[in-house]
Amino acid sequence: MIQSQEKPDRVLVRVRDLTIQKADEVVWVRARVHTSRAKGKQCFLVLRQQQFNVQALVAVGDHASKQMVKFAANINKESIVDVEGVVRKVNQKIGSCTQQDVELHVQKIYVISLAEPRLPLQLDDAVRPEAEGEEEGRATVNQDTRLDNRVIDLRTSTSQAVFRLQSGICHLFRETLINKGFVEIQTPKIISAASEGGANVFTVSYFKNNAYLAQSPQLYKQMCICADFEKVFCIGPVFRAEDSNTHRHLTEFVGLDIEMAFNYHYHEVMEEIADTMVQIFKGLQERFQTEIQTVNKQFPCEPFKFLEPTLRLEYCEALAMLREAGVEMGDEDDLSTPNEKLLGHLVKEKYDTDFYILDKYPLAVRPFYTMPDPRNPKQSNSYDMFMRGEEILSGAQRIHDPQLLTERALHHGIDLEKIKAYIDSFRFGAPPHAGGGIGLERVTMLFLGLHNVRQTSMFPRDPKRLTP
């Protein structure tokens, strides 16, 4: 066991650097035993390091005894080993490894951390495409087994790629916004009042009182706008106590939130948000092509398409498209999930884009703080954004006038006492502003064409799952 006894000079070479440039060099490598196969006086190991792997050969001879071959063959899969070996060019490419041109001729092998002999799931099963599993009658791994054994499931090339790309989404989001002059803020998650009417909120015991978990950072983002920060963003957990067991709902997810003061029209903000999304899509396609292709191997999917500038449709246009396709909907009805999906298909067909904005939602289906459209009292200055036919962002111009805000809260039957601090924030001069909140896991899921948001949350939380 490595307990930091010493600091040896030994250099560990990365598996991805084992190429013909290193042929005939003696190297040390630390990696997992992905598979092992004994064959007479030889043992073939596949050594894995993240998404890279290399073949290693332990053969009875000058450097290895019979005992050593036996020892190597008996190391449990997923154990971590330190191996000293010579890099040798191979005559025939090794198709099953990422390092196809070389193998490692092992001289020494030490177990750094031994895995237990029985794995709760096999990594090869966990990356097998569903279709292949069905056709060939080979095992795949169901979602609960994956999630119950997440530490192993996250080791697959698919999971490594998904979460590296997700890290990239956060990075691109911030990079874009910081370049646009935004300031990052940190907003509290424990709040004193359930702000939006009190539904779907988790209660926390707070010393001798009760408190709540924030359903969004929106009120705090808005306070920052009233406090002259002008353009702010934050990335953090948001909590929804909804008993929804669907492919796209979690009780805790990561919100990418934006709020921004504007000069004359909320489209200034809407366009900044849409451009931020476009910069994320471009950045992912430029910097994460390997990850996209890795995920595609298991979950085949069309490349994500988008337009520049982003397509904007008004709600009434969308209604017309849906009605033409046979859907019956009232002017002030909200979109159901199937109708969202259908609309996504219709938009893709007509405009060839997987990303678009739906603007001017009916006022009736939006929260009380949404600014009404001054030209049509049934409409509002609000928008959603969609990826592959599913909503990933909801946003709006917010009411910045305390009197109108009070009227709208009363209209929605909200207890004014509970939102007093919020309304008071607008009493000392508030610039017009708009913003929106993006669900990180949904963006990852839909960009990659995956089908369940639990695939893009490392440790998902839903009404039935709180572990690991």
Add this chain to the structure above:
Amino acid sequence: MIQSQEKPDRVLVRVRDLTIQKADEVVWVRARVHTSRAKGKQCFLVLRQQQFNVQALVAVGDHASKQMVKFAANINKESIVDVEGVVRKVNQKIGSCTQQDVELHVQKIYVISLAEPRLPLQLDDAVRPEAEGEEEGRATVNQDTRLDNRVIDLRTSTSQAVFRLQSGICHLFRETLINKGFVEIQTPKIISAASEGGANVFTVSYFKNNAYLAQSPQLYKQMCICADFEKVFCIGPVFRAEDSNTHRHLTEFVGLDIEMAFNYHYHEVMEEIADTMVQIFKGLQERFQTEIQTVNKQFPCEPFKFLEPTLRLEYCEALAMLREAGVEMGDEDDLSTPNEKLLGHLVKEKYDTDFYILDKYPLAVRPFYTMPDPRNPKQSNSYDMFMRGEEILSGAQRIHDPQLLTERALHHGIDLEKIKAYIDSFRFGAPPHAGGGIGLERVTMLFLGLHNVRQTSMFPRDPKRLTP
């Protein structure tokens, strides 16, 4: 009220861009009325935009009527106005404004958002240094008034600077780690079991059961290491249900967390973390000099000093220094807050640094998952880092062997059933690893030499404060 009725072509000029280069131009500016002073047929306004301000003059003449001067003079402070005016060079510098060489001769003025006439606090009082307030008998603003009216308090030049710098800390932290090959992860905040013995944890009602708020992302960071991500970081809220009412405790704060697999010695990780801190300090001193000086005006303080590489002291050396200074302490006693402070002074005197690492803490004062020192069973492979004599980071090599981990948990009297999932994470091969968690608000506070962590949390939470 701006309700997005139209999209005028008008360009709004930033206050900081009002310089002699723009002399004699007609410009539009949107800003807050910081002060106004009527004087016969003239009204002088100071218009403020974030930390910048400019003098504006409304005078009866070609462009302004008597009524307009009166109207301007009556606009409540902190209201937001749109002003059209001519930029005019002034003969004598305007010492009270950031834009000292020009003033604005107002031709039109519109109120965009009217502030109420009585402000709960005056911005000029809120930026006055304590000493000046005391000497000259002028008002300053106490902390509760500030926090109760945070939206206004955050508008001061000091607050703007503090939180812009804090945004910079997060940015530099991530920039450094992403350059070092780290992956950003998102860890759940709602957890099923209070992992570290159950003290100081907030309880959440989770549908029909109870859940808890995570006191740190550590267990999840470690699972990511076991899942081959190798180097991970996250920024997110952490929750401590401690009834501590001190200058440096919050019940919710932002953790900057790092976890990393290492090859042979945990110092590999400790040095990466220390270097990350150094990159943050350097970046702040390079990019945020204006903000540092702005805060210094109100809260005078010596510039932050650090060494490269970072000074590392062992716990026993620190004990010797304290004992030499007259402190009585046993070998396995933890540092009290006053002794931490004293040690900070001694280290500053001897080594001229405000930042150092204290390594090799007594095993007895560290959590159960801390790796014991193989050469001294009373010591551990753990470290804290200090800024100006206060702890900002706690870290260690973690035990990656399930058997030793089980033994240590039993030794600490921890219910194994409750940490089963945690221990099980190490059963399928776990690399040696170490990490640490940094308190963001403390770093901001101590870098700037402030005296209360509530100054560096936008909306602080403590046992007595849950609002706004």
